[in-house]
Amino acid sequence: MATPENGGDDHVVELSVREVSPSEIHAGEVSDEISPLLSQSERPKINIFTASYPRRKPREPITRLPEVETSPITQFILWVWSGSRYSGLLCMAVSSVIYFLMGVISDVFSVQSIPLFETAFTRCTIILISSYIWLRRSGQPILGLTNVRHLLISRAVLGYLSLMSFIYCIQRLPLSQAIVLSFTTPIMASVMARIILHEKLRISDIGGLACSFFGVLFIFRQVLTRHGGLANDGEGSNAYIRGSNHVYAILVGLFSAITGGISYCLIRAGAKASDQPVATVFSFGILSSPAAGICSFAFEVFVFPSLYSFILMLVLGVLAFLAEVFLARALQLEKTSKVANVQFIEAVLSQLWGIGWSSLAPSFGRLVGCLLIVISVCCTLYIGPDKEAE
Template sequence: MTSFDQIRRRIPDPLLAALLALGACIFFALLSATVKHLSTELHGFVTAFWRNLFGFVFMIPWLWRHGFGSLRTGRFGTYLFRSSISVVSMMCGFTGLAFLPIANATSLSFTAPLFATIMAALILKERVRIRRWSATLLGFCGVLLILQPWSGDSLAGIGIGEGLIIVSAFLTATVTIIVKTLSRSESSQAIVTYMVLLATPLALVPATFVWSWPSLEAWPYVVALGLFGTLGHLCWTHAFALADASAIVPYDYSRLIFTVILGVFWFGEHPDTWFWIGSAVIIGAGIYIAQREAFLRHAKATQAAATQATADSAQPGTAPVLPTKDDAR
């Protein structure tokens, strides 16, 4: 057993999951800062291509380990559509970062769960009750606080950067819905692998229309795009493997802290009071929606288990399962 494995065994899973989630948020914040740094010489479309290309390079060991046997599917069209939406979302987000402070862009990106709630009700026909609708509405009120439409600086408070980030968040929510439908019949390995394989050629096409080569000084940052994105993705995935989603999702909002720090020290950006108020409202709404969905999933699973237990006990010759002392607590 290696020293790393020994250290790993001494860390409880919940703590390790939290550390991995925080690590993922740091890497994603560094990715955003790197994108913004490169925006002075590269178009967002070109940056998206390099991020996907080097992301693929750094994912090769993972692909080699898991193989390509899981790629047999009858839903290639859905995979292609999902990857296309993901690439467009990335291009919008990367381009928007050129116009906004990274902290503002990060806060506005947190509207993705709000859009996902709406689409889950409209597309997946999920039952969304008044509590989640209220949290969703409150979250969009937080967006208005950040945009400050009463300031008159831009049309309805939405400039090019804000619009692109909100579109990116909407498309991210769309991808979430597509992944939910894919997960009903496809393995998680296939979903990840197809995204990695398809994203780079899809991103290359629009990048060619605004193409420019990075300068010599920019190449380390270009390579770092793939490194930060891949490390963030792997940390996030492993965190979900060690703990429930309801325990991991709230950590995603720590990205705001890291991006604010990077914005202050790297770009000299200082968020105003309305930013903090609006961000708090959006984050509060997002956490409530995540916790509420986790509660409803748990309640549904418990009800299904109870129904199955009742059906089993009704079978001839089957003795009912009596609760133990621990079950009665």
């Protein structure tokens, strides 16, 4: 207890501690004043003054993950695919370059002779598998949307008819004449787009297509001025075919161009409706692959390819898939007549490759034809896409 010692201004406090005997502790006679101080059952209350804060650790250096750098080739492909208003024209240019590279690979790497239907079956199968993987990884419906399935089926049928007709044309006509007939496909596609899709054909579009096709005629004029045509019998000897057989082969080639032009229109309509150009490629592969396989076993003798030939066929099949995808993307983004004109650059690249690599004679007609095509394609790229929305 505390008692004051004097009554002055200074106070002296005396504290006295009373000892508690063990008997009192066991008897529970501890005073009420002391018992709350000894109770540990209740958790002490924490306020802002009693709470302890951890010391701030020194700032550790932040380690950032290195950014994944994309290669220039990947950046270029992404820019071409959807990076500018010229993407449609550039996609068709990439498709034509890939087709040109396929011809270069076939010329440089000589392989065993593979029948045409077997080659078509291999490429269509690779196109089918590649497009299926593309659609699965992108989460797109495999069979396409319900409202565009009729477009995809029609595209597949007409694309297959065009392919089979072109194969027949190659077998019956010399390669140069078959190529000339195949380059009528862009013209047929522009005409059919005017009829089916109601696209406007401007004077610049008609002039560009005419200039490019005249360039093709200048390039192959020596072959076209011959009477009849040259047919290869498969053993290196050439024989002239005349009369009704030659005319029939030309008509089949024109049929291939017409069906190919209609197929271009269906590709454009289906790709725009489904917003997925690969769906049109898959629809073509799902019909062409088994049909080409049936034709290969029915009309030709199956040739088992060697390992070297099989690898080359796989490479060409993958390139064919990429070319078809870029072609479908080009038709999705741009008017048919414009992208069809860009397709003629394949003929220019083939002639330049032949002059530089195969010692092809740089005749006046070839140079004039290449110049006409280059001028036409450059004008198309300079004019660019139409400003108004169709």
